[in-house]
Amino acid sequence: MSAGLLILIKFTLLSGIVLMYVALGGCFSEHSGVINIALEGVMVIGALFGILTLCTLPKNLPGFLIVTISILVAMISGMIYSSLLAFASINLKADQTIGGTALNILATAIALVVVKHYNSTISPDAQSPKLNFDNSLFIFNVGPFTLNVFIILGIILLIVSHFVLYKTRFGLHLRACGEHPQAADSVGINVYKMRWAGVLISGALAGIGGMAYIVPSVQDWNFEVGVGGMGFLALAVMIFGKWNPGYIFLGSLFFAVFKSLANIYDSTFLANFHLTKEIYSMMPFIASLIVLMFTSKNSKAPKAEGIPYDKGMR
Amino acid sequence: MADYVIEMLGISKYFPGIKANDNITLQLKRGEIHALLGENGAGKSTLMSILFGLYQPDEGVIKKDGQIVKINNPNDANDLRIGMVHQHFKLVECYSVLDNIILGVEPNVAGILHKQEAREKIMELSKKYGLQIDPDAIVENITVGMQQRVEILKMLYRDNDVLIFDEPTAVLTPQEITELMQIMKKLAAEGKSILFISHKLAEIMTVADRCSVLRKGKYIGTVDIKDTTAEGLSTMMVGRKVNLKLDKKKATPGEIILDVDNLTVSSNSSKKEAVKNVSFNVRRGEIVCIAGIEGNGQAELIQAITGLTKQKSGKIVLCDKDISHESIRYRSEHGMSHIPEDRHKHGLVLDYDLAQNIVLQRYREPEFSKFGFIKFDAVKKYAEKLIKKFDVRCGQGTDTIVRSMSGGNQQKAIIAREIDKNPELLITVQPTRGLDVGAIEYIHKAIIEQRDAGKAVLLVSLELDEVLNLSDRILVMYEGELVGEFKSSDVTTETLGLYMTGAKKDNITKEVTK
Numbered sequence: 001m002s003a004g005l006l007i008l009i010k011f012t013l014l015s016g017i018v019l020m021y022v023a024l025g026g027c028f029s030e031h032s033g034v035i036n037i038a039l040e041g042v043m044v045i046g047a048l049f050g051i052l053t054l055c056t057l058p059k060n061l062p063g064f065l066i067v068t069i070s071i072l073v074a075m076i077s078g079m080i081y082s083s084l085l086a087f088a089s090i091n092l093k094a095d096q097t098i099g100g101t102a103l104n105i106l107a108t109a110i111a112l113v114v115v116k117h118y119n120s121t122i123s124p125d126a127q128s129p130k131l132n133f134d135n136s137l138f139i140f141n142v143g144p145f146t147l148n149v150f151i152i153l154g155i156i157l158l159i160v161s162h163f164v165l166y167k168t169r170f171g172l173h174l175r176a177c178g179e180h181p182q183a184a185d186s187v188g189i190n191v192y193k194m195r196w197a198g199v200l201i202s203g204a205l206a207g208i209g210g211m212a213y214i215v216p217s218v219q220d221w222n223f224e225v226g227v228g229g230m231g232f233l234a235l236a237v238m239i240f241g242k243w244n245p246g247y248i249f250l251g252s253l254f255f256a257v258f259k260s261l262a263n264i265y266d267s268t269f270l271a272n273f274h275l276t277k278e279i280y281s282m283m284p285f286i287a288s289l290i291v292l293m294f295t296s297k298n299s300k301a302p303k304a305e306g307i308p309y310d311k312g313m314r
Numbered sequence: 315m316a317d318y319v320i321e322m323l324g325i326s327k328y329f330p331g332i333k334a335n336d337n338i339t340l341q342l343k344r345g346e347i348h349a350l351l352g353e354n355g356a357g358k359s360t361l362m363s364i365l366f367g368l369y370q371p372d373e374g375v376i377k378k379d380g381q382i383v384k385i386n387n388p389n390d391a392n393d394l395r396i397g398m399v400h401q402h403f404k405l406v407e408c409y410s411v412l413d414n415i416i417l418g419v420e421p422n423v424a425g426i427l428h429k430q431e432a433r434e435k436i437m438e439l440s441k442k443y444g445l446q447i448d449p450d451a452i453v454e455n456i457t458v459g460m461q462q463r464v465e466i467l468k469m470l471y472r473d474n475d476v477l478i479f480d481e482p483t484a485v486l487t488p489q490e491i492t493e494l495m496q497i498m499k500k501l502a503a504e505g506k507s508i509l510f511i512s513h514k515l516a517e518i519m520t521v522a523d524r525c526s527v528l529r530k531g532k533y534i535g536t537v538d539i540k541d542t543t544a545e546g547l548s549t550m551m552v553g554r555k556v557n558l559k560l561d562k563k564k565a566t567p568g569e570i571i572l573d574v575d576n577l578t579v580s581s582n583s584s585k586k587e588a589v590k591n592v593s594f595n596v597r598r599g600e601i602v603c604i605a606g607i608e609g610n611g612q613a614e615l616i617q618a619i620t621g622l623t624k625q626k627s628g629k630i631v632l633c634d635k636d637i638s639h640e641s642i643r644y645r646s647e648h649g650m651s652h653i654p655e656d657r658h659k660h661g662l663v664l665d666y667d668l669a670q671n672i673v674l675q676r677y678r679e680p681e682f683s684k685f686g687f688i689k690f691d692a693v694k695k696y697a698e699k700l701i702k703k704f705d706v707r708c709g710q711g712t713d714t715i716v717r718s719m720s721g722g723n724q725q726k727a728i729i730a731r732e733i734d735k736n737p738e739l740l741i742t743v744q745p746t747r748g749l750d751v752g753a754i755e756y757i758h759k760a761i762i763e764q765r766d767a768g769k770a771v772l773l774v775s776l777e778l779d780e781v782l783n784l785s786d787r788i789l790v791m792y793e794g795e796l797v798g799e800f801k802s803s804d805v806t807t808e809t810l811g812l813y814m815t816g817a818k819k820d821n822i823t824k825e826v827t828k
Contacts, residue, residue, distance in 0.1 A: 167426060168422075168425045168426055169420045169425050169426075169427055170425055172413060173418075175409075176406045176409070176417055179406045179407065179408055179409070180404065180407065182404055183406050183414075183417070184406075184417070185388075186398075186404040187388075187392075187404070187418030187419070187468075188387075188392060189417075189418055300408075303407070
C-alpha cells in the first residue's frame with residue numbers, strides 16, 4: 001500500500017466519522033420535523049465544553065474516565081445548546097432556519113468569550129483564542145492505522161441509530177411526527193415531545209461530533225474558526241444520505257475523501273497539478289453543491305420538516 | 315345494557331362570534347348506521363370533534379352505554395372505543411399499511427416492535443370484514459379506496475365499536491363508494507355502531523337506518539330513513555324546497571371558442587403519456603363535459619389547456635388565436651377562466667384575505683393599480699361587490715383569511731372571481747366536489763347562466779349525475795383517449811359506465827360534433 005493511499009484512508013476516516021455523527025444528528029432532528037441548521041453551532045459548543053473538561057480534569061484520573069467524562073460533557077452541552085432551538089421552534093413556533101442561523105452565529109462568539117476568559121485565568125495577560133490540550137488518551141494504533149475512540153463509538157452509534165429509527169416504537173413515532181404530525185397526533189402521539197426528543201438527540205450527536213472533529217487530529221485549536229463548515233457539510237451528507245443512517249455512513253465517507261484531498265495533495269500524485277491548497281479545501285463544498293444539484297430533486301425529505309406543528313391547524 | 319351506545323345530550327359549543335352547536339341532541343343505537351346530515355357550516359364537524367375529544371362542549375353531556383363520560387382528547391375517545399375516519403386521511407404516506415395501522419398502539423417488548431402478531435390480527439380483520447389490503451404496500455402507492463380501508467382497519471385494530479365516518483365518499487370513485495357502502499353495512503351487522511357524516515342524499519338513502527339533521531348549528535330532527543325521501547331530507551337540511559333536478563333550456567351552440575387539436579401530454583406521475591392525440595372543440599353557448607374515472611388523463615388535459623403544464627405536441631386554439639405556447643397569464647387575459655379541481659392548491663392563496671384572492675389575476679389592471687402600487691380601496695370595493703353578488707359568506711368581510719372559510723364559500727369566491735372576469739371560455743373541474751346540496755344548486759345555476767350568456771363551458775366531472783344533469787355534450791375519456799361522444803339527452807348512466815371503464819370504444823373524429 002502506498003503511503004499516499006494510507007494517508008488518504010487515515011484522513012477520510014478522521015473526517016468521515018465526524019460528518020457521520022453530525023449528519024446522524026441532523027437525521028434524528030429532521031425525522032422529528034425540525035430542520036436543525038444549527039448543527040455547526042452545536043458542534044462548536046460541544047467541542048468547546050468537551051475540550052475545556054479535558055483541560056481541567058485532574059491528570060491523575062484514569063484515562064478511561066477522562067475520555068468518558070469529556071465526551072459526556074460534549075454531548076450534554078450540545079443537548080443544552082440545541083434545546084434553545086427546540087424551545088424557539090417547537091414551543092414558540094419560530095422559523096427554524098432563522099433560529100438555527102442565530103445559534104450558529106452565537107456559538108462562535110460564546111466560544112471566543114469562554115476560551116479567552118479561561119486563558120486569562122491561567123495567565124492574566126493571555127488573550128489567546130486557542131486552547132491547548134492533550135489528545136493522547138483518545139488515540140491508539142492498530143497495525144499501520146491510527147484510530148481513535150470516536151471511530152469505535154461512531155460505528156456503535158451508527159448501528160444503534162439505525163435500530164432505533166426503524167425497529168423501535170420510538171423511531172416509528174419520531175418519523176411519523178416529521179412526515180405527518182396531524183396523523184401522529186390523531187393516534188395519541190405527543191408531537192411536541194417527540195420533536196423535543198429529536199432535537200435533543202441531534203444536539204447530543206453534534207456535540208460529540210464537534211469534539212471528534214478537533215480532538216483526534218490536533219493538540220491545540222483556535223476557536224475563531226469554529227468548526228470550519230463541517231456542520232453545514234454534514235447537512236449535505238444527510239440529504240445525500242436520504243435521511244437514512246446506512247446511506248449517511250456511505251455519504252460521509254464520500255465527502256470525507258474530498259475533504260482529505262487538502263491534507264494529502266502535496267504528498268501524492270496530486271502535487272503534479274500544482275494547484276494551491278485552497279482549491280482542495282474547497283473540494284468538499286463544491287462536491288456538495290454538485291451532488292445536491294442532482295440528487296435534491298428526488299429527495300426523500302420528511303414531508304413536514306420545517307413546519308412548526310400547531311394543533312389547531314387543519 | 316342501554317339502548318343507546320352514544321348519547322350526546324343538549325350539546326352547545328360557542329366560538330367567538332358564532333354558535334357552532336346550539337343545544338344538539340344525538341342518540342346512536344347499537345348496531346345502526348346513523349347519518350348526520352347538514353350543509354357546510356351546519357355544525358356537523360364541530361359535533362363530531364366534540365365526540366372525538368378535539369373540542370370540549372360548553373354545555374351538555376355525553377353518555378357512553380348510559381354512563382356520563384368526559385372526553386378530553388382523542389386518547390380518551392380511543393379508550394372509550396370511539397374511532398374516526400377523518401375526511402382528510404391521517405396516514406403517514408411513506409409508511410407501510412401495517413405501520414400505519416399499528417401506529418400509536420404498537421405491540422412491543424421494551425420498546426422494540428413486534429409486528430408479527432399485529433400482522434396476524436390485521437389479516438384476520440381484513441378477512442372478516444372484506445377489507446382488501448396489502449399490509450406491506452407503502453401508503454403513497456395505494457389507491458384512495460385502499461387508503462380508506464386502512465383507516466377503517468385502524469379503527470377495527472383498536473377494537474373500536476363506535477365508528478365515525480367524516481364525509482367518507484368525497485374522495486372516492488363511484489365503484490369505491492358502492493364498495494364502502496357494503497363494508498359499512500357489514501360492520502353494522504357485526505354490531506359496530508356507525509355515525510356517517512354526509513351531505514349526499516343518495517348515499518344516506520342507500521345505507522343509513524336513521525338520519526339526524528342539523529341546520530345552522532341547530533338540531534332539526536331525527537328521521538327513520540324508511541319513512542322519508544331524498545326530497546324530504548333536503549328540505550329538512552336547507553329549510554326550503556330544493557330543486558334536485560336542474561331546469562335548463564336547450565343549448566344553442568354558436569361558433570367554436572376552444573379548439574384542441576391532436577393534443578398529447580405527458581403524465582404527472584409516470585413517464586407514460588397521460589393524454590394521447592386528443593381532439594375536440596367547445597362552442598359558444600354549450601356545456602361540454604369530459605367524463606371518466608379519475609386518473610384517465612382528465613387532470614393532465616386540463617393542465618395543458620390552462621397552461622399549468624406544457625403539452626408534448628398538438629395545438630390549442632382559443633378564439634382563433636393559437637395559444638399552445640402562451641403563458642398562463644396570457645390565456646387568463648385572453649378569455650380563459652379556470653375553476654381548478656384543487657381549490658387549495660391552484661385556486662386560492664389560503665393565507666391571503668378574500669379581497670386579495672379576488673383580484674389575484676387582475677391586480678395589474680389600471681382599475682386596481684397605479685405605478686405598481688395596488689389601489690387597496692378599489693380592490694376592497696370590488697371584492698365587496700362580488701361578495702354580495704355571489705353570496706360569499708365570510709366572517710370578517712373582505713379581510714377574512716380564506717383558510718378560515720368553509721369549502722363551499724371558498725369555491726364561491728373562486729367562481730365569483732372567474733365568472734366576473736367575463737371570460738369567453740369557462741373551464742371548471744369538479745366544481746361541486748365536497749359541497750352540500752344548497753351550494754351545488756347555486757353553482758350549477760351559475761354555470762348554466764354562463765352558458766346562456768353565450769360562454770363556452772368545459773366541465774370535467776367524476777360524478778355521473780352532475781355530468782348528465784349539467785352538460786349538453788359528453789366526451790368520455792379512458793386511458794388518455796376520447797372513446798365516446800354523446801348528447802346528454804340521449805345517453806344513460808349505464809352506457810356511460812361501459813365507456814368509462816373501457817368496455818366500449820368509438821372512434822372519435824371532430825366531424826361528429828358538427
